Each structure stands twice: as structure tokens, then as C-alpha cells.
Amino acid sequence: MSGKSSLDASLIPADWVGQPGDPRGQRPRQVPAPVPVPVPVPPISAVITKAEFDSKYYQIKSGLVLVLNNKEFLVEGEELGDRTGTDIDASTISQRFSEIGFEYELETDLTKSATLEWFERVKRQLIKKPVDCFALVILSHGTENGVYATDHFMRTEDIVETFNATNCPPLRFKPKIVIIQSCRGTTLSRGINVGLLDPNQADTIADTTEYHQWLMGLPATVTIRLPNEADFLFAYAAVPGM
Structure with a gap:
């Protein structure tokens, strides 16, 4: 048997290249990772009658209003005072909506996580017991872009997105009213x-x-x-x- 060995080049992968002076021989070529192609999200299909679509009015026979009443805060990095008197506003709003036939749920001093859990529970509830109109009233401190839970800031767009047509199917084609009682900045009203x-x-x-x-x-x-x-x-x- 000869002391020389032979190398079958057909066994070398095409993506391997030799490195001069490297005793280990050939090393793998760096192949860039493929760029992921975004998959288009298909539009959601929903059904509505032409009469409903053409109607100038909503058919409102039932409604639900959520009233979030935050009055005491402990937000890191913020000095938010207690909202004295907010209980009166919360009680009045709940009473007014009740007078026009709405059911209402009133919650006081919720953290951000508790608020989101409440919203999700209500969304599941709406599947079993749909309503013709939905209202959300938030009494709290706030800024131009959102409001405060008792412990963290919540963006308005995130709150609205929670109940939009995509994320809350029971409220598709239903009027949704959002009332926010809070400051939207630091400038005092003249x-x-x-x-x-x-x-x-x-x-x-x-x-x-x-x-x-x-x-x-x-x-x-x-x-x-x-x-x-x-x-x-x-x-x-x-x-x-x-």
C-alpha cells in the first residue's frame, strides 16, 4: 500500500474554500442568512347586510359602558397627586349611562396589568352577550398620548386597538365611544x-x-x-x- 493518500474532491461541499496556511485545511464559506420575506396578512372577512351598511343610523337597543376611575397613583418617576372628587364623576357617568339602558362596569384604581385583564375579560363576555354599542370612560391623569394606570402609563392607541374590529370581533360595525377625562398636557387652560x-x-x-x-x-x-x-x-x- 502506498504511503500517499488520495482525496476524492467530489466529497468536498461546494461552499467550502481553502484558507492559505491553515493546517486544518478547508473552512466553510460564510453564507449570508436569507432575508425573511414578510408574509402579507390577509384581510379579515366579515359580513354585514347592505341595509345595515346603507343605513344612516345605528340600531342601538343595548349597550355596555366601562368606567375606569383612577384616583391614587404610585408611578415611578412621576409625581401624580390624588384625584380628589373623581368618585362623583364616576358615579354620575355610570348613572347617566344606566338611565339610557346601558349596563355598566365600574372599576377603581387599577394597575396597568389589571386594566388589560379587565378588558380581555369583557371581550370574552361580549362573545356570549353582544351589545349594540360600547363605551369606555377613563377618569385619570394623562398626557397628550395616553393615560395613567395606578402604576404605569398606557398609550391611547393601545387602548383603542384593544377594541378595534380586528381584536374585538363582537364590536365590528358597532359604535364605540371612548371618553377620557384627563389632562393631555401641562399647559393650564385659560x-x-x-x-x-x-x-x-x-x-x-x-x-x-x-x-x-x-x-x-x-x-x-x-x-x-x-x-x-x-x-x-x-x-x-x-x-x-x-
Whole structure:
């Protein structure tokens, strides 16, 4: 047998190359990883009658409103004071929606995780017991882009996305109302100082002279500040970032 050995080149993979001076011989060629091709997401199919689509009105016979009432906070890096008086707003809102036939769920001082768990539970509930209209009322501290749970910030777009047509099928083609009672920035609202009218005296029979005499005799504490934004209905055509 000869002391020389032979090498069958057909056994060498095509992606191997020799490295000069390397006693180990050939090393694998670096092949770039394939770039993943995004898979298009097919559109969701849903069914709605032409009569419903063409109708100018929603058929609302039932409704559900969620009222989140956050008043005490412990958010790292933020100094958020207690929201004194928010219980009155929460009670009034729940009562008003109840008067127009809505069922309501009221939760107070929820963490971010507890809030999201609540939303998910309600979504499962809507599968078994659908409604014609859904409303979400959040009473909390906030910024231009979202609101605060008791422990963390929540973006408005994430909250809205939770109940959109893709993520909450029971609410497809249903009106969804989101009311957020919070600041959307740090600028204080300007306004004008006005005196309070006697709520027991109708405007049509009010005597101007008597009114001014009554107003001049009132203590200063009766004067209130009317925000410049009063008497406006603010509607946003798109969520932030869209």
C-alpha cells in the first residue's frame, strides 16, 4: 500500500474554500442568512347586510359602558397627586349611562396589568352577550398620548386597538365611544371669570337690573372660571400617530 493518500474532491461541499496556511485545511464559506420575506396578512372577512351598511343610523337597543376611575397613583418617576372628587364623576357617568339602558362596569384604581385583564375579560363576555354599542370612560391623569394606570402609563392607541374590529370581533360595525377625562398636557387652560346665575330663575323672566344688584351683593367665592373650551364638542378623526 502506498504511503500517499488520495482525496476524492467530489466529497468536498461546494461552499467550502481553502484558507492559505491553515493546517486544518478547508473552512466553510460564510453564507449570508436569507432575508425573511414578510408574509402579507390577509384581510379579515366579515359580513354585514347592505341595509345595515346603507343605513344612516345605528340600531342601538343595548349597550355596555366601562368606567375606569383612577384616583391614587404610585408611578415611578412621576409625581401624580390624588384625584380628589373623581368618585362623583364616576358615579354620575355610570348613572347617566344606566338611565339610557346601558349596563355598566365600574372599576377603581387599577394597575396597568389589571386594566388589560379587565378588558380581555369583557371581550370574552361580549362573545356570549353582544351589545349594540360600547363605551369606555377613563377618569385619570394623562398626557397628550395616553393615560395613567395606578402604576404605569398606557398609550391611547393601545387602548383603542384593544377594541378595534380586528381584536374585538363582537364590536365590528358597532359604535364605540371612548371618553377620557384627563389632562393631555401641562399647559393650564385659560378662561374668563363669570358670576353664577340663580338656578331657580329662568333666563326668560330674569330682570337685568335685579340680577346685577344680586350679583354685586354676592361673595367673591361665587365667581367661577369658565374654560375657553366650554361649549365645544371635540372630535378626533384619527387616533394619535394615524
